[in-house]
Amino acid sequence: MQNFTFKSPTEIIFGRDAELQVAEKIRQYGGHRVFIVYGGGSVVKSGLLARVERCLTSSGLAFEVLGGVQPNPRLSFAREGVREALSCKADFILAIGGGSVIDTVKAIAHGVANPGTDIWDFWTGKTPLTKTMPFGSVLTIAAAGSETSDSAVLTNEELGKKAGLNSELNRPAIAFMNPELTFTLPKKQIACGICDIMMHTMERYFTPIKGNSFTDLVAEALIRNVIDNARIAIVNRKDYDAMSEIMWCGSISHNGVTELGRKKDFSVHKLGHELGGRFDVTHGASLTALWGSWARYVYEDDPERFARYAERIWGIDSGTAEERARAGIRKTEDFFREMDMPTNFTELGIGVQTEAVLEYLADMCTANGSNKIGCFHPIDKKAAIEIYRMANK
Numbered sequence: 280m281q282n283f284t285f286k287s288p289t290e291i292i293f294g295r296d297a298e299l300q301v302a303e304k305i306r307q308y309g310g311h312r313v314f315i316v317y318g319g320g321s322v323v324k325s326g327l328l329a330r331v332e333r334c335l336t337s338s339g340l341a342f343e344v345l346g347g348v349q350p351n352p353r354l355s356f357a358r359e360g361v362r363e364a365l366s367c368k369a370d371f372i373l374a375i376g377g378g379s380v381i382d383t384v385k386a387i388a389h390g391v392a393n394p395g396t397d398i399w400d401f402w403t404g405k406t407p408l409t410k411t412m413p414f415g416s417v418l419t420i421a422a423a424g425s426e427t428s429d430s431a432v433l434t435n436e437e438l439g440k441k442a443g444l445n446s447e448l449n450r451p452a453i454a455f456m457n458p459e460l461t462f463t464l465p466k467k468q469i470a471c472g473i474c475d476i477m478m479h480t481m482e483r484y485f486t487p488i489k490g491n492s493f494t495d496l497v498a499e500a501l502i503r504n505v506i507d508n509a510r511i512a513i514v515n516r517k518d519y520d521a522m523s524e525i526m527w528c529g530s531i532s533h534n535g536v537t538e539l540g541r542k543k544d545f546s547v548h549k550l551g552h553e554l555g556g557r558f559d560v561t562h563g564a565s566l567t568a569l570w571g572s573w574a575r576y577v578y579e580d581d582p583e584r585f586a587r588y589a590e591r592i593w594g595i596d597s598g599t600a601e602e603r604a605r606a607g608i609r610k611t612e613d614f615f616r617e618m619d620m621p622t623n624f625t626e627l628g629i630g631v632q633t634e635a636v637l638e639y640l641a642d643m644c645t646a647n648g649s650n651k652i653g654c655f656h657p658i659d660k661k662a663a664i665e666i667y668r669m670a671n672k
Contacts, residue, residue: 280491280540287534289427290453293527295519297457298417301331301373302338308413308452310371313342314364316384317375318349322419325463328375331417343367351434351441351555351562352379352386354399361390361398372414377472378423378562381416382431385449388414402433402442415453419460421526422472422563424479424533426454434556440643441556443548454530458522469516470618471563473509473525477502478566479532482548485577485584485655488541498537499591501528506592506614513618546653547573550666553640558629567612567620568627572669574608577656623672637667 292300305313313335315328322328328344335342345360364372364387372391374384390398392412400406416426425431429449434441461469484498505528511521531537550573551565560568578585582600589595589607598606612622621627641663644652648660658666 280494281488281542283539285535285539286447287427287450287536289451289534291427291456291530292453293456295457295459297455298327298331298460299334301417301455302334302340304453304455305335305340305371305373305415306338308371308415310413311340312367312369312371313340314360314367314369314372314387315342315344315375316348316360316372316380316387317344317346318377318380319346321463322346322375325460327417327419327460331373331375343369348376348380348383350379351559352383352432354386354402354433354435357383357386357390357398357433360384360387361394364391365394370412372412374414374416375419376416377418377420378425378475381418381423381425381451382433384414384416385411385425385431385451386433388412389448399433399435401446402435402444408444408446408448411448413452415451415455417455417460418457418526420464420468420472421458421461421522421529422468422475424476424529424531426451426456427530427534429535430533432552439556441552443552456526456530458519458526461522461526462517464516466513466516467561467619469512470509470620471561472529473505473512473563473618474567474615474620475563476505476525476529476532478547478563478570479529480537481570481588482545483538483541483543484588485544485581486538486541487581487655491540494537494539494541495587497531499588501532501537502592504528505532509618542654544653544655546655546658549644549652550640550658550663553643554627554629556643557636557640558627560627560629564621564627567615568623569666569670570615571608571612571622572666574611575605576662576666576669578604578608580656623670625672632667632671634668637664637671640667 508521585604586600651657
C-alpha cells in the first residue's frame, strides 16, 4: 500500500427533504448572497428550484439564478457565470443538478475567487489554483460523484477539448442529497449514471499497486451493490431504497475512498473525454463504449487482477486466469447492454469513424503523442489509436 493523505471535507445532508435545510447550512458557511446555477427546465417543472428559493427568501438570504448548463459543461457558460456572480457580489455558489452543473459551479467559484484569471488557465495548468470560495450542491442525479469529488471537467467549445482539473479546492462545502429528487429522471439518465459510478470505481480498481486488501473489498462491495440496485431502479425509478444506495455509492465512488493506498488509472475517462469533446456524447455512454476495448487491450498485463474482478463481481471462479479475465470483461459488457448502454461507436450513435478521426482523438488524448495516460498500462498515442480502433464498429 502506498502512502496517502485523505481529506473529504464535504458535509453531507442525506435523505428525504434534505434540500429544505439549504438556507440554514449556507448561513453556517458564511453565505448571504447566493448565486444559483442549474441546467435544463426539469428543476423548474418539478418545483425544486421554487422550493429552494422559498427557503432562501424565508431566511432572508438574497439570490440570483442562472440556468442553462448543458451536458459536457461549456467553458463559455462558466465564464458567463463568473461575470454574473461577480456582478451580484455572490458569496456562495449553489448548484441544483447533476455533475455538469456541479462542475460548472466549481469553475464559477474558482473564477469569482480569482477575478483576474481566466478559468481555462486552471484547467490547462497554465495557472495554479490556490484559492476558491464556498460552494455546494443540491444533487438531482446519482452519477458523476462531483458533489464530493476533487475533480471537475470543462469543455472548451472553440477547441473541441474536454479537460479535467483535480484539486482539493474542487471539493464542495455541502451536498444536499435527497434520493427522491431522482425519481423523475428518464431511464437513460439513470443508466448513464449507474455506469459512471461503476467506472469511477473500476478506474481505481485496475491499478499496478498491490496489497490493498481493504480498499479492494470496499471497491468490490460498491460495484456489486450498484449492480444489484441498478436492476431494481431501472425497473422502478421510484424505489427509494434502491435510489438511496445508488446515490450514496455515487459519492463514495468518486470521493477518493476506493483509491486509498494506490494510484488511479482513469485512462478510459481520458479516452472518453475526447469523444465528449468531439461528438458531444453523454459522458457515461462514452465510458461504456470504450471500456471493453480498453480492457481487452490491457488485461494481459495482469490477468490475475481481471480474474479477481471476474470472481468477486460476477462469480466466475472456473478456468485459467486468462479465461476468467476474458469472461469478466464479457459479463461487464453484458451488464452495460442490460442497461441499454453502448459498447462500441455505432451503439454510441457516432458511427464508424475514419482513421484520420481516430488519430485526431489519440492526438488530443496524448498531447500529440507527447504524453501517456493511465498507470495500469500507460497508454501512448499508438495504444490510444488501437483502443479507439477496437471500439470503432
